[in-house]
Amino acid sequence: MRIGTPITTPSSKTRRTPSCTPGGGPKAQEEKILVTVRVRPLSPKEQAAYDLIAWEFSDEHTIISKNLTHERPTGPYTFDKVFDPSCSNQKVYEEGAGDVALSVLSGINATIFAYGQTSSGKTFTMRGITENAIKDIYEHISVTPEREFVLKFSALEIYNETVVDLLNRDSGSLRLLDDPEKGTIVEKQIEEAVKDAQHLRHLIAICEAQRQVGETALNDKSSRSHQIIKLTIESSLRESTGSLRSFLASLYLVDLAGSERASQTNADGTRFKEGSHINRSLLTLTTVIRKLSGGKRIGHIPYRDSKLTRILQSSVGGNARTAIICTMSPALGHVEQSRNTLSFATSAKEVTNNAHVNLVVAEKQLLKHLKKEVARLEAELRSPEPCGSSSLRSLLIEKEMKIQQMEIEMNELKRQRDIAESQLELERKAHKEPKGSNQHGPSRRVVKCLSYTSENESVSGGPLPKIQPRNLTGRQSLVRQSATSSSMLVHEIRKIEMSQRQLGEEANRALDLLHKEVASHRIGSQDANEALAKLLVEIKEMQAIGLVPETIEIKDKGSLKEEIARLNTQETNIASLEEKLENVQRSLDKLVTCFPSGKGTPDLRTSAKKKKGLPFTLSNSPNMPNMIRSPCSPVEPGIENRAPEANNLSSGSDGFYLRESTPRRNHEANNISSAETTPAPKHSTSVGVKKMEKMFKKATEEHIRSIRTYVTGLKERVAKLQYQKQLLVCQVLELEANEAASDGPDNIEESSISWQSMFEERRKQIVMLWHLCHVSIIHRTQFYLLFKGDPSDQIYMEVELRRLTWLEQHLADLGNASPALLGDDPASFVSSSIKALKQEREYLAKRVSTKLTPEEREMLYLKWNIPPEGKGKTKRRLQLVNKLWMDPLNMQHIKESAEIVAKLVGFCETGEHVSKEMFELNFVSPCDKKTWIGWNLISNLLHL
Numbered sequence: 001m002r003i004g005t006p007i008t009t010p011s012s013k014t015r016r017t018p019s020c021t022p023g024g025g026p027k028a029q030e031e032k033i034l035v036t037v038r039v040r041p042l043s044p045k046e047q048a049a050y051d052l053i054a055w056e057f058s059d060e061h062t063i064i065s066k067n068l069t070h071e072r073p074t075g076p077y078t079f080d081k082v083f084d085p086s087c088s089n090q091k092v093y094e095e096g097a098g099d100v101a102l103s104v105l106s107g108i109n110a111t112i113f114a115y116g117q118t119s120s121g122k123t124f125t126m127r128g129i130t131e132n133a134i135k136d137i138y139e140h141i142s143v144t145p146e147r148e149f150v151l152k153f154s155a156l157e158i159y160n161e162t163v164v165d166l167l168n169r170d171s172g173s174l175r176l177l178d179d180p181e182k183g184t185i186v187e188k189q190i191e192e193a194v195k196d197a198q199h200l201r202h203l204i205a206i207c208e209a210q211r212q213v214g215e216t217a218l219n220d221k222s223s224r225s226h227q228i229i230k231l232t233i234e235s236s237l238r239e240s241t242g243s244l245r246s247f248l249a250s251l252y253l254v255d256l257a258g259s260e261r262a263s264q265t266n267a268d269g270t271r272f273k274e275g276s277h278i279n280r281s282l283l284t285l286t287t288v289i290r291k292l293s294g295g296k297r298i299g300h301i302p303y304r305d306s307k308l309t310r311i312l313q314s315s316v317g318g319n320a321r322t323a324i325i326c327t328m329s330p331a332l333g334h335v336e337q338s339r340n341t342l343s344f345a346t347s348a349k350e351v352t353n354n355a356h357v358n359l360v361v362a363e364k365q366l367l368k369h370l371k372k373e374v375a376r377l378e379a380e381l382r383s384p385e386p387c388g389s390s391s392l393r394s395l396l397i398e399k400e401m402k403i404q405q406m407e408i409e410m411n412e413l414k415r416q417r418d419i420a421e422s423q424l425e426l427e428r429k430a431h432k433e434p435k436g437s438n439q440h441g442p443s444r445r446v447v448k449c450l451s452y453t454s455e456n457e458s459v460s461g462g463p464l465p466k467i468q469p470r471n472l473t474g475r476q477s478l479v480r481q482s483a484t485s486s487s488m489l490v491h492e493i494r495k496i497e498m499s500q501r502q503l504g505e506e507a508n509r510a511l512d513l514l515h516k517e518v519a520s521h522r523i524g525s526q527d528a529n530e531a532l533a534k535l536l537v538e539i540k541e542m543q544a545i546g547l548v549p550e551t552i553e554i555k556d557k558g559s560l561k562e563e564i565a566r567l568n569t570q571e572t573n574i575a576s577l578e579e580k581l582e583n584v585q586r587s588l589d590k591l592v593t594c595f596p597s598g599k600g601t602p603d604l605r606t607s608a609k610k611k612k613g614l615p616f617t618l619s620n621s622p623n624m625p626n627m628i629r630s631p632c633s634p635v636e637p638g639i640e641n642r643a644p645e646a647n648n649l650s651s652g653s654d655g656f657y658l659r660e661s662t663p664r665r666n667h668e669a670n671n672i673s674s675a676e677t678t679p680a681p682k683h684s685t686s687v688g689v690k691k692m693e694k695m696f697k698k699a700t701e702e703h704i705r706s707i708r709t710y711v712t713g714l715k716e717r718v719a720k721l722q723y724q725k726q727l728l729v730c731q732v733l734e735l736e737a738n739e740a741a742s743d744g745p746d747n748i749e750e751s752s753i754s755w756q757s758m759f760e761e762r763r764k765q766i767v768m769l770w771h772l773c774h775v776s777i778i779h780r781t782q783f784y785l786l787f788k789g790d791p792s793d794q795i796y797m798e799v800e801l802r803r804l805t806w807l808e809q810h811l812a813d814l815g816n817a818s819p820a821l822l823g824d825d826p827a828s829f830v831s832s833s834i835k836a837l838k839q840e841r842e843y844l845a846k847r848v849s850t851k852l853t854p855e856e857r858e859m860l861y862l863k864w865n866i867p868p869e870g871k872g873k874t875k876r877r878l879q880l881v882n883k884l885w886m887d888p889l890n891m892q893h894i895k896e897s898a899e900i901v902a903k904l905v906g907f908c909e910t911g912e913h914v915s916k917e918m919f920e921l922n923f924v925s926p927c928d929k930k931t932w933i934g935w936n937l938i939s940n941l942l943h944l
């Protein structure tokens with residue numbers, strides 16, 4: 001019968017791996033102490049004493065005493081194993097201790113000790129078990145490479161209740177300490193790491209050498225102490241598995257001192273004392289075993305009654321597997337001691353232990369694991385991976401970037417919204433801006449048409465505001481232009497009114513002088529006197545005409561309609577002035593015609609006196625030549641606005657103040673007048689008097705002629721003023737048209753279509769007028785290329801057409817006038833324009849060689865039928881230029897002419913680089929003198 005089958009432990013025979021592996025968790029399993037009995041052979045002394053073997057072995061588990069003395073037989077005793085004297089240590093180990101011993105490899109504490117009387121063979125048996133255990137342990141380690149084993153060795157003895165470290169006997173008596181987890185520990189006990197089996201054996205040998213051994217009657221080398229060898233084995237799986245837990249268990253190999261009877265051992269003195277301690281500790285052990293036997297834990301377990309039981313507390317009834325080998329002598333002479341041993345063994349076999357696997361976390365493994373984990377986390381931080389925490393981190397980063405991107409987009413949207421709101425606000429303000437306000441500056445279009453440099457800037461309160469770039473189109477553009485145009489038109493109305501005022505004041509001063517001059521004449525004939533009287537009346541009436549009210553109520557935000565209405569009220573005055581001037585001129589003409597030849601003599605003294613302040617000269621008005629002269633002349637720079645050389649009038653701001661000096665003929669007249677301060681002609685009958693009368697007549701005629709010329713000048717200035725007013729009305733009409741167009745896109749579209757149909761017709765008219773008025777072909781080219789039908793060109797086309805029409809009509813009037821009334825050279829106005837145009841062509845001809853390649857020239861000569869023969873290239877080039885702009889009815893010819901001139905003068909054929917503002921309708925005041933800057937002086941056409 002097998003009693004106390006051990007829990008699964010490594011078997012020395014099967015070399016199997018412990019069933020309980022790390023990770024399986026500690027499993028407590030009740031197991032009774034393995035108790036075996038080993039009976040040694042009769043010792044030599046026993047044999048010598050012819051002692052009898054008192055015990056029989058019915059089987060491997062039972063021992064029974066022989067009935068040699070006819071006493072009551074003892075037993076039978078049954079144990080886990082009974083080893084007869086023939087059994088070897090190997091067998092005892094394998095069948096009575098090996099399995100328990102190898103439990104230490106699987107984390108289960110194990111205790112193997114021998115219990116028996118002195119000289120029974122405990123030491124002999126334990127040596128055998130230890131040796132086999134070492135062998136098995138290291139054999140197991142060798143066959144278990146997946147695990148790492150760490151062995152530590154320590155040994156102590158309990159001698160006379162003193163604990164001594166067998167590895168360091170010098171340490172003296174060691175104290176026993178109670179640890180809540182580990183139980184009883186020996187303070188300051190040295191624990192030696194075991195390198196290998198040989199090292200272990202060496203250590204064991206050292207301990208045996210240190211053990212207290214004494215000679216007794218029964219044993220020459222009797223162990224006088226309890227020896228406890230502790231072999232701690234920690235095993236764990238290798239690093240690759242990542243497991244942190246390991247087995248940790250201790251194997252106690254206990255060689256107890258022998259129980260003895262003092263009578264048997266003849267112990268006395270020291271040995272008796274030793275025996276007393278030994279027996280007491282063994283008694284305590286026996287008591288503990290008996291109390292623990294039968295599975296009953298009743299009452300106090302006196303572990304602490306001896307140091308042996310304290311140290312072996314976990315091994316007896318605790319967390320350990322325990323195997324007790326009870327040794328005994330077979331001799332009849334030791335039967336009584338053997339019965340005690342068997343009795344102890346019987347009690348021990350009833351003791352149940354609760355062994356379990358001891359799992360610990362290895363510090364070394366834990367440290368390695370932590371280092372490895374830290375390294376892994378650091379690697380993840382350096383290089384995010386799409387998994388685990390790295391994946392989460394990457395996701396967070398991605399979300400954060402998206403949020404930042406959304407914030408950027410949101411800010412951009414806000415910025416665009418603000419811009420749009422600002423633009424909308426500007427549009428709203430521009431649309432609601434009251435007419436007359438110039439806060440946003442004038443329309444570019446209107447500025448082109450109406451802004452002019454003037455000394456009368458004070459009228460408008462300062463210089464014109466800067467032109468706003470026109471980058472709007474369609475309705476928005478028209479709305480904005482409408483708002484700004486109103487203010488500009490008011491500004492221009494102010495200027496015209498100021499010009500009218502100046503003209504009126506000047507006319508009144510001149511007429512006043514004229515009245516005095518005429519009144520001083522004494523003409524004999526009645527007709528002449530009547531003419532003079534009528535002229536005086538007319539002059540007086542003319543003086544009564546006020547061109548401009550003395551004061552103009554300027555409203556900062558007056559409406560444009562109010563301004564126009566007020567300006568229209570002055571129209572009557574201007575028309576009346578024109579009419580009166582016509583009447584004065586006719587009266588002057590009549591006065592000249594009725595002048596009595598040789599009759600009547602003016603008051604020369606009065607005449608001479610008045611002549612000094614007479615505003616009139618015998619020369620023509622200085623503006624007349626300019627008026628009909630070609631508008632630009634490249635060979636006569638500065639001729640525009642320049643007074644003729646014979647002109648003695650200064651060009652003051654009001655244009656008609658007189659110089660003290662007079663022309664030569666005036667000078668002669670003055671000389672005559674001053675020399676002949678003689679009495680009245682009625683007293684003269686001599687040839688000298690007749691001569692004087694003739695001279696007086698001539699001077700009078702010249703005076704009258706100069707008066708007429710002055711009146712003509714006034715008429716021209718009035719006409720200019722009238723033209724400016726018409727132009728202003730034109731602007732108003734355009735503004736109104738824009739406002740109407742702003743009411744809907746359809747109107748804009750209709751207006752555009754209507755203008756496109758009108759453009760070509762207007763351009764044909766302009767081309768024809770250019771030709772008739774001998775206008776510069778450079779000017780024609782520039783205008784032709786610049787204005788190609790854009791709606792914004794409408795006002796420029798209108799102005800150009802109006803002034804050319806006026807100029808053509810004016811030239812026609814001059815041509816129909818009497819040569820006697822046109823001055824010394826009535827045809828000089830037209831001829832000067834023709835001459836200037838001729839010079840311009842010569843200028844362009846010179847540029848043919850530099851601006852055109854030979855191939856281009858030959859191609860043009862061929863296309864324009866310029867014959868190769870000639871007297872040189874210059875003439876051939878001139879022939880080409882002379883053909884340009886000569887066929888006003890052929891628009892293809894006009895187009896090609898413009899292209900050629902554009903190349904010659906060096907501006908783009910499309911005219912895109914030419915600013916339309918160069919054609920702004922400047923109304924330069926007469927005092928301004930402009931330097932010729934090329935071919936852009938068309939405005940001088942109006943510079944009368």
Ligand SMILES: Nc1ncnc2c1ncn2[C@@H]1O[C@H](COP(=O)(O)OP(=O)(O)OP(=O)(O)O)[C@@H](O)[C@H]1O
Pocket residue numbers: 039040041043085116117118119120121122123124125219221222223224256257258259327
């Ligand atoms: N099974 C055995 N086979 C042969 N000899 C043995 C056996 N057991 C013990 N002996 C011998 O018996 C003697 C005493 O043995 P041992 O010293 O082991 O006894 P002990 O129980 O340890 O004594 P003590 O308690 O006094 O130390 C030794 O000489 C030993 O060699």
